[in-house]
Amino acid sequence: MGVPTRQKELEGRHAYVDGIRYVMPVDSWQAAAVIAAFPCNYEAAAALIPDGYVQPFRLWKNALLIVTVIDYRKTDIGSYIEYSIAIACTRGGKPPPRLLPALFQRAYGTGQFVVDLPVSTEVSVKGGKGIWGMPKHRANLDFAEGRYWVSSQYDLDGQMVSRFDVRVPRRFAVPLNMGAANYCQFRGMIMRSFIYFRGHAGVHLMKPGSARFILGDHPRASQLLSLEHRPDPLFAAFIPDVRGMLDDYFDCWFVTPKERPEHPLGEGLETTYPLGYGQTRLPPPERDPGFDLDKE
Numbered sequence: 001m002g003v004p005t006r007q008k009e010l011e012g013r014h015a016y017v018d019g020i021r022y023v024m025p026v027d028s029w030q031a032a033a034v035i036a037a038f039p040c041n042y043e044a045a046a047a048l049i050p051d052g053y054v055q056p057f058r059l060w061k062n063a064l065l066i067v068t069v070i071d072y073r074k075t076d077i078g079s080y081i082e083y084s085i086a087i088a089c090t091r092g093g094k095p096p097p098r099l100l101p102a103l104f105q106r107a108y109g110t111g112q113f114v115v116d117l118p119v120s121t122e123v124s125v126k127g128g129k130g131i132w133g134m135p136k137h138r139a140n141l142d143f144a145e146g147r148y149w150v151s152s153q154y155d156l157d158g159q160m161v162s163r164f165d166v167r168v169p170r171r172f173a174v175p176l177n178m179g180a181a182n183y184c185q186f187r188g189m190i191m192r193s194f195i196y197f198r199g200h201a202g203v204h205l206m207k208p209g210s211a212r213f214i215l216g217d218h219p220r221a222s223q224l225l226s227l228e229h230r231p232d233p234l235f236a237a238f239i240p241d242v243r244g245m246l247d248d249y250f251d252c253w254f255v256t257p258k259e260r261p262e263h264p265l266g267e268g269l270e271t272t273y274p275l276g277y278g279q280t281r282l283p284p285p286e287r288d289p290g291f292d293l294d295k296e
Contacts, residue, residue, distance in 0.1 A: 146293020
């Protein structure tokens, strides 16, 4: 999935949305990212996705938990860290065939349903949630690069939610020029947005010990425990210099449960309009001193 022609035609034009100024396209540069996909329990993954014409992607009998952390160092809204916890998914009313959505992504609407998306600055929450419907909220995050490991920890209210470690690859030989679809729930709707990446990645494929996703004691970690993700990833990657572009086009449709809901289906606009435009990061989390990024 390549960058849309429209985005290339808009280059250099200006946008002013919800009080946030952008120079088109909405992109980032000098960023770094880590990503891994862990097989997990399919039924538990399905329970985390609302009734909105979205289904978990099935890899044989498992679903996939996808963890991605991006250290955005230069953007129109300043620098910030984004920590994504998601379930690989497809668009449709019925569960898709196994494996095929990985090969025919456009036909199946293959992407990821974002379960949790902490970020380190207020303006990132206001833009990401208010415009694109992403489930962003502020949290204590870091992005630490060492000789053997790249690691990011996610703390909230003084407790660890999770820590994500990826082993530093020996080579960065895989060129990336790809797009991805993000599915999110906001305002009682499924909001689908599109992001594109370019860079060179170091990739581990089905390599035991190449990444770790460790859950903490915070209540937000409890729903992730039900996924029973396997300790070894299907793949893991580190992209030390990546350029990203978020399409200003997105689409959406209603969440439609079979039973009449008694309460609002997720968060609404009341969670975004009081927010300001601060670019100051929350302090980094308290780390376990026993974990050394420079030791194997």
